[in-house]
Amino acid sequence: MEWTREQRYRKYKDWDAQTLLDLQAQAATSPYQMHYHIHPLSGLLNDPNGFSYYNGEYHLFCQSYPFGPVHGVKSWIHFASPDLVHWHYLGPAIDPDSDLDNAGAYSGSAMEHNGKLLLMYTGNHRDEDWTRIPYQVIAEMDENNHITKPDAAAILPPEHVSEHFRDPQLFKHDGKYYVLLGAQDAETKSGHIDIYESDDLKTWHENGYLDLGKDEMGYMIECPNLVFVNNYPVLIFCPQGLDKAISDYQNIYPNMYWIGKDINLNEAKFTPLQSHPANLDDGFDVYATQAFNAPDGNAYAISWVGLPDCTYPTDKENWANCYSQVKRLEIKDGALYQHPVDAIKNLRHNETQLNDEKIISQKAGKQYELKLYLAAGQAGKLHLASNDDLSASLVIDFNTAQDAKLTIDRASSGPAVNPDYGATRTIGLNDNEDLDLDIFVDGSLCEIFINDGRHVATLRFFARSSNQKIAFDKDTKYTGRLWSMNSIL
Amino acid sequence: MEWTREQRYRKYKDWDAQTLLDLQAQAATSPYQMHYHIHPLSGLLNDPNGFSYYNGEYHLFCQSYPFGPVHGVKSWIHFASPDLVHWHYLGPAIDPDSDLDNAGAYSGSAMEHNGKLLLMYTGNHRDEDWTRIPYQVIAEMDENNHITKPDAAAILPPEHVSEHFRDPQLFKHDGKYYVLLGAQDAETKSGHIDIYESDDLKTWHENGYLDLGKDEMGYMIECPNLVFVNNYPVLIFCPQGLDKAISDYQNIYPNMYWIGKDINLNEAKFTPLQSHPANLDDGFDVYATQAFNAPDGNAYAISWVGLPDCTYPTDKENWANCYSQVKRLEIKDGALYQHPVDAIKNLRHNETQLNDEKIISQKAGKQYELKLYLAAGQAGKLHLASNDDLSASLVIDFNTAQDAKLTIDRASSGPAVNPDYGATRTIGLNDNEDLDLDIFVDGSLCEIFINDGRHVATLRFFARSSNQKIAFDKDTKYTGRLWSMNSIL
Numbered sequence: 018m019e020w021t022r023e024q025r026y027r028k029y030k031d032w033d034a035q036t037l038l039d040l041q042a043q044a045a046t047s048p049y050q051m052h053y054h055i056h057p058l059s060g061l062l063n064d065p066n067g068f069s070y071y072n073g074e075y076h077l078f079c080q081s082y083p084f085g086p087v088h089g090v091k092s093w094i095h096f097a098s099p100d101l102v103h104w105h106y107l108g109p110a111i112d113p114d115s116d117l118d119n120a121g122a123y124s125g126s127a128m129e130h131n132g133k134l135l136l137m138y139t140g141n142h143r144d145e146d147w148t149r150i151p152y153q154v155i156a157e158m159d160e161n162n163h164i165t166k167p168d169a170a171a172i173l174p175p176e177h178v179s180e181h182f183r184d185p186q187l188f189k190h191d192g193k194y195y196v197l198l199g200a201q202d203a204e205t206k207s208g209h210i211d212i213y214e215s216d217d218l219k220t221w222h223e224n225g226y227l228d229l230g231k232d233e234m235g236y237m238i239e240c241p242n243l244v245f246v247n248n249y250p251v252l253i254f255c256p257q258g259l260d261k262a263i264s265d266y267q268n269i270y271p272n273m274y275w276i277g278k279d280i281n282l283n284e285a286k287f288t289p290l291q292s293h294p295a296n297l298d299d300g301f302d303v304y305a306t307q308a309f310n311a312p313d314g315n316a317y318a319i320s321w322v323g324l325p326d327c328t329y330p331t332d333k334e335n336w337a338n339c340y341s342q343v344k345r346l347e348i349k350d351g352a353l354y355q356h357p358v359d360a361i362k363n364l365r366h367n368e369t370q371l372n373d374e375k376i377i378s379q380k381a382g383k384q385y386e387l388k389l390y391l392a393a394g395q396a397g398k399l400h401l402a403s404n405d406d407l408s409a410s411l412v413i414d415f416n417t418a419q420d421a422k423l424t425i426d427r428a429s430s431g432p433a434v435n436p437d438y439g440a441t442r443t444i445g446l447n448d449n450e451d452l453d454l455d456i457f458v459d460g461s462l463c464e465i466f467i468n469d470g471r472h473v474a475t476l477r478f479f480a481r482s483s484n485q486k487i488a489f490d491k492d493t494k495y496t497g498r499l500w501s502m503n504s505i506l
Numbered sequence: 507m508e509w510t511r512e513q514r515y516r517k518y519k520d521w522d523a524q525t526l527l528d529l530q531a532q533a534a535t536s537p538y539q540m541h542y543h544i545h546p547l548s549g550l551l552n553d554p555n556g557f558s559y560y561n562g563e564y565h566l567f568c569q570s571y572p573f574g575p576v577h578g579v580k581s582w583i584h585f586a587s588p589d590l591v592h593w594h595y596l597g598p599a600i601d602p603d604s605d606l607d608n609a610g611a612y613s614g615s616a617m618e619h620n621g622k623l624l625l626m627y628t629g630n631h632r633d634e635d636w637t638r639i640p641y642q643v644i645a646e647m648d649e650n651n652h653i654t655k656p657d658a659a660a661i662l663p664p665e666h667v668s669e670h671f672r673d674p675q676l677f678k679h680d681g682k683y684y685v686l687l688g689a690q691d692a693e694t695k696s697g698h699i700d701i702y703e704s705d706d707l708k709t710w711h712e713n714g715y716l717d718l719g720k721d722e723m724g725y726m727i728e729c730p731n732l733v734f735v736n737n738y739p740v741l742i743f744c745p746q747g748l749d750k751a752i753s754d755y756q757n758i759y760p761n762m763y764w765i766g767k768d769i770n771l772n773e774a775k776f777t778p779l780q781s782h783p784a785n786l787d788d789g790f791d792v793y794a795t796q797a798f799n800a801p802d803g804n805a806y807a808i809s810w811v812g813l814p815d816c817t818y819p820t821d822k823e824n825w826a827n828c829y830s831q832v833k834r835l836e837i838k839d840g841a842l843y844q845h846p847v848d849a850i851k852n853l854r855h856n857e858t859q860l861n862d863e864k865i866i867s868q869k870a871g872k873q874y875e876l877k878l879y880l881a882a883g884q885a886g887k888l889h890l891a892s893n894d895d896l897s898a899s900l901v902i903d904f905n906t907a908q909d910a911k912l913t914i915d916r917a918s919s920g921p922a923v924n925p926d927y928g929a930t931r932t933i934g935l936n937d938n939e940d941l942d943l944d945i946f947v948d949g950s951l952c953e954i955f956i957n958d959g960r961h962v963a964t965l966r967f968f969a970r971s972s973n974q975k976i977a978f979d980k981d982t983k984y985t986g987r988l989w990s991m992n993s994i995l
Contacts, residue, residue: 034526035519038572038581038598045584045597046651052594073871074993083527092527095534097993099855105541105993106595108534109527161971162535363852366588382562482650503588504563505994506595 025082025089026120029112032084040084044336048482049461052384052504053364054322055096055104055340059083062338064184064240064305065319066093067127070312071134072160075101077319078110078136079340080124086329086337091121093138095162100360101317101343103505107162110136115166117142117152124240126186126307127158130218134158137196139183140170149180153198155187155218172196172213172221179203182211184240188309194218195282197241199254200226208238208256212285224285229275232293235259239270243280244308246316247348249290250280253297253306253318264294267439269324272297272304274353290351297353299444300425300465300474301434308346316346318355322462322475327435330479331461339462341475354470357455361386365500372496377487384459384502387487391452392494393417400488401458402430402480407488411463411478413454421446423467431479444472459502514571514578515609518601521573529573533825537971538950541873541993542853543811544585544593544829548572551827553673553729553794554808555582556616559801560623561649564590566808567599567625568829569613575818575826580610582627584651589849590806590832592994596651599625604655606631606641613729615675615796616647619707623647626685628672629659638669642687644676644707661685661702661710668692671700673729677798683707684771686730688743689715697727697745701774713774718764721782724748728759732769733797735805736837738779739769742786742795742807753783756928758813761786761793763842779840786842788933789914789954789963790923797835805835807844811951811964816924819968820950828951830964843959846944850875854989861985866976873948873991876976880941881983882906889977890947891919891969896979900952900967902943910935912956920968933961948991 040059050056060083067078074097082089093111096104111122118140125138140152152170159165174182181201188195193214200211209226227241235258242253252275259271266273273294280287297306298320308318323329323338331337344355365386371377377387389399396416403410411430415423428440444467446452455466465474487499529548539545549572556567563586571578582600585593600611607629614627629641641659648654663671670690677684682703689700698715716730724747731742741764748760755762762783769776786795787809797807812818812827820826833844854875860866866876878888885905892899900919904912917929933956935941944955954963976988 028524029527030522030524032523033519034521034523034572035517035601037523037526038518038601042597042599045595048650058595058597083523099992103592103992103994105995106534106547108531108547110531112524112527161537503592504586504594505592 020085020087020089025087028090029083029092037083040335043334047331047334047336049331049334049479051339051459051462052506053502054342054459054462055079055506057081057336057338058094058106060336061086061088062321062340063088063323064124064321065307065340066124066138067136068307068309068317068319069127069129069134071127071129074099076127076134077104078127085335086332091123091141093122093136101358102360102364110164111138111156111166115140117154117166117170119143120149123151124184124305126188128187128189132160135187135218136164137171137185137187139185150174151180151182153185153196171218175223177203178211179206181237186242188243190282196221197227197243199238199241201237206236207233208235208258210238210241210252210254212282214283224283226285228286230289232263233260240305240307242306242308244316244318244346245310246346246353249348250277250287251275251346251348251353252277252287252294253308255304256294264296266296267442268301268304269326269435269438270304272306272320276348276351276353298475299442299472300476301427301438301442302477303341303475317358318344318346320475322477324435329434329477330432341464342457344470344473347470352471355466355473356470357457357466364503364505366503367501369499371498373492373494375489375492377499378485380485381487381499382485382501383482384504386500386502387454387456387458387497389454389456389495389497391415391417391454393449393451395494397493398490400486400490401456401463402478402484403486403488404481404484405486407486407490409481409484411480413465415452417446417450417452419448421448421450423452425465425474425476427476427478431481434477434479442474444474457502509574509576509578514576517579518572518581526572529824532823536820536823536825538820538823538968540828540948540951541995542991543831543948543951544568544995546570546825546827547583547595549825550575550577551810551829552577552812553613553810554796554829555613555627556625557796557798557806557808558616558618558623560616560618563588565616565623566593567616574824575821580612580630582611582625590847591849591853599653600627600645600655604629606643606655606659608632609638613673613794615677615798617676617678621649624676624707625653626660626674626676628674639663640669640671642674642685660707664712666692667700668695670726675731677732679771685710686716686732688727688730690726695725697723697725697747699727699730699741699743701771703772713772715774717775719778721752722749729794729796731795731797733805733807733835734799735835735842738837739766739776740764740835740837740842741766741776741783742797744793745783753785755785756931757790757793758815758924758927759793761795761809765837765840765842787964788931788961789965790916790927790931791966792830792964806847807833807835809964811966813924818923818966819921830953831946833959833962836959841960844955844962845959846946846955853992853994855992856990858988860987862981862983864978864981866986866988867974869974870976870988871974871990872971873993875989875991876943876945876947876986878943878945878984878986880904880906880943882938882940884983886982887979889975889979890945890952891967891973892975892977893970893973894975896977898970898973900969902954904941906935906939906941908937910937910939912941914954914963914965916965916967920970923966923968931963933963946991
């Protein structure tokens with residue numbers, strides 16, 4: 018089905034409630050649905066927004082279009098969690114119902130201030146002639162989760178940016194308030210991170226584009242996000258159109274991270290530790306990751322599992338995309354590690370101990386965690402979501418000997434997913450070392466944590482429901498454990 | 507707001523989606539909302555339906571009217587759980603969209619059969635002149651939670667019943683299929699449980715009204731439910747208009763249980779163990795409890811916390827009612843006990859040990875479990891959800907000496923709730939015995955398990971959000987533990 022602009026921007030009040038209920042039922046009962054990851058109640062989810070801790074709970078908001086698998090007029094919906102694993106739905110949060118956001122309440126962030134949670138987002142305003150004005154708006158949420166919008170934008174677009182000026186990250190640093198914004202320069206059409214500074218959250222001063230060094234960062238930077246990990250400043254961002262000679266990537270758009278030695282927000286200067294940015298995720302489907310520094314001292318990240326301008330098989334079921342699990346960030350020896358949070362262990366049940374078995378399970382279900390320690394010096398294939406003869410499966414091809422590497426191949430796992438961007442992803446490994454894999458499967462989502470989270474590869478796959486075998490292609494030396502995972506959503 | 511019949515029976519497709527989303531947001535963010543009990547996503551919940559175990563999970567369906575706090579045209583919505591505590595929402599299940607159920611998909615039950623879950627419910631059909639025909643309909647749900655409705659009813663109302671003929675409980679017993687139905691006799695206007703029998707689920711034979719002995723069971727029995735507890739047949743049912751001389755009750759309508767020595771379904775004969783039915787719950791707000799025998803050997807029950815023809819303060823917020831936690835049933839020494847299920851312990855965190863403290867907590871939050879062992883031979887008051895000077899609170903007045911009893915008084919807890927039916931409930935205790943209380947609070951819901959579940963008292967109360975003190979009125983000898991409880995919904 019082709020969606021016209023008129024259909025995508027139809028007001029929510031002009032849809033009928035039975036249609037919405039039917040869409041909710043269709044999404045909830047899809048065989049591809051995930052049950053321990055955040056997913057749409059109906060329609061499409063994209064960027065995570067407002068990831069924060071406030072009033073004794075973690076909060077997360079989601080870019081949502083409830084009426085179909087398309088980027089229609091967006092709103093924020095709200096989830097909360099005591100432990101970053103058990104999320105409960107708190108309903109629609111920011112609707113596109115004011116002049117400031119008449120064509121969508123776009124992405125943003127959250128920061129606690131004076132007992133309220135400030136929600137800063139991009140109001141996607143469209144004039145009658147469809148000219149876009151991106152307003153940066155600060156709404157307020159109280160302890161009862163009631164949200165109040167302001168009458169006016171906090172930041173108006175400066176003259177030197179194009180209409181692409183969005184995704185504000187609001188935070189406090191060294192006693193001042195800052196906003197990072199994704200921006201496209203109006204003249205050069207190059208991508209930047211624009212910095213604003215304030216003493217009082219009212220008057221904002223533009224510090225200018227963050228100096229990232231000599232390399233151009235494509236034609237637009239989306240979702241810029243600064244987080245401090247083990248005291249290093251880390252930029253997480255999506256440089257659309259990034260030259261692959263700077264940092265290679267295979268997805269349509271990259272989601273990169275860049276560890277810094279230092280960042281001077283007042284002077285808009287980033288001093289990198291790494292020579293160039295690197296892929297945050299080595300799989301197929303991660304974008305728009307949002308991270309924040311929590312009061313418990315950890316930096317936590319969550320990713321949209323989905324990409325702009327891509328389609329998925331569930332589009333036919335009128336829903337699209339989901340989120341990754343929350344990942345705790347760590348820097349060790351100058352490298353970024355991503356770890357599952359501890360509370361995810363509470364979802365485990367029915368543990369199976371594994372020790373060199375060729376067939377791990379004939380019928381593993383659709384929700385499991387599989388933790389494997391593969392011995393050095395061997396090569397083989399692990400088949401997930403497989404049919405009986407292993408001809409249809411999600412393949413993890415590993416080599417822990419010379420030229421060590423891991424290749425994830427989703428070509429035979431089910432219907433092709435965005436095949437223009439390839440059906441394999443390869444991660445280089447150190448030769449002749451043991452390989453540690455922590456694999457989470459939830460419906461059509463797979464997350465693979467490699468070597469204690471030194472790499473994470475996230476992907477969607479659309480296997481037949483009956484394909485639930487897990488097996489190696491040949492005898493393999495390993496130990497491991499398999500758990501079923503409880504549903505929480 | 508007065509709702510006209512026309513408004514209540516407006517088709518879901520004639521409501522707009524923005525209204526539904528706004529109602530969802532309003533319900534989700536209410537300060538009275540519960541977060542570890544099933545509650546409406548919007549509008550009104552009433553009877554639990556189709557409580558069952560199928561395809562590796564527990565299933566529960568709910569009578570739902572999504573558009574307001576009134577008994578409008580009903581549908582079923584669906585939740586599932588691995589452990590009877592962590593429920594996840596699976597969306598709308600049975601919509602009132604066929605001729606068989608054009609004025610509502612009313613209550614019913616579920617039974618696994620040939621790999622499907624059969625959902626038997628009352629199709630509330632209304633003719634053009636608003637004459638009701640209650641059709642008993644068997645829909646089928648598959649492993650993907652897709653539901654198919656039949657073209658025709660399984661059971662048509664017999665001539666000897668009035669239009670009040672509903673709430674089918676479908677089950678298998680001794681190799682035959684049975685349906686219990688709540689019925690009002692057309693001539694005598696008396697309440698009965700009508701029994702149907704089948705060999706093949708297609709052809710149904712009416713065995714007639716269940717013989718319950720000499721006492722009349724009011725003018726209508728709703729939600730008849732047979733469950734076997736420690737091999738005793740137990741009837742759980744709602745005899746509307748029951749003469750209080752037979753069994754006393756204080757709520758507008760009673761929800762009773764009756765332990766039997768034997769039940770002969772073929773001959774429609776119940777042989778009671780207890781001389782007369784007893785209140786299933788000793789609180790203010792339980793009705794329409796549904797129980798079933800699970801494959802793990804236990805009988806589990808869940809209750810609507812809400813009553814027909816009653817109103818609640820959240821009506822102003824456009825949502826109403828919730829469910830109790832799931833209770834495991836047991837018969838000991840001829841008496842019924844109700845226990846929390848084991849998995850609810852997984853919601854506990856932040857344990858506080860208690861030992862004779864007069865003030866248990868100054869700020870307990872709105873989600874907690876409080877387990878107390880009160881010594882024999884004393885009397886006093888426990889104040890929950892209290893202001894600082896204990897003048898506004900939910901009061902538990904206990905006497906464990908002579909004339910031992912427990913009185914729950916919600917008069918000063920907040921706005922009056924259905925005051926025509928009194929603001930206190932009293933439970934008789936054995937003189938000079940220790941008293942064991944297990945109290946669960948979740949927003950505006952309180953469940954009190956008394957003496958290891960020998961009695962349960964369930965109630966709603968609507969305290970100010972700031973009233974979070976828990977304290978005794980004077981020095982009291984006791985031990986106990988207090989936990990905060992995690993949110994799951």
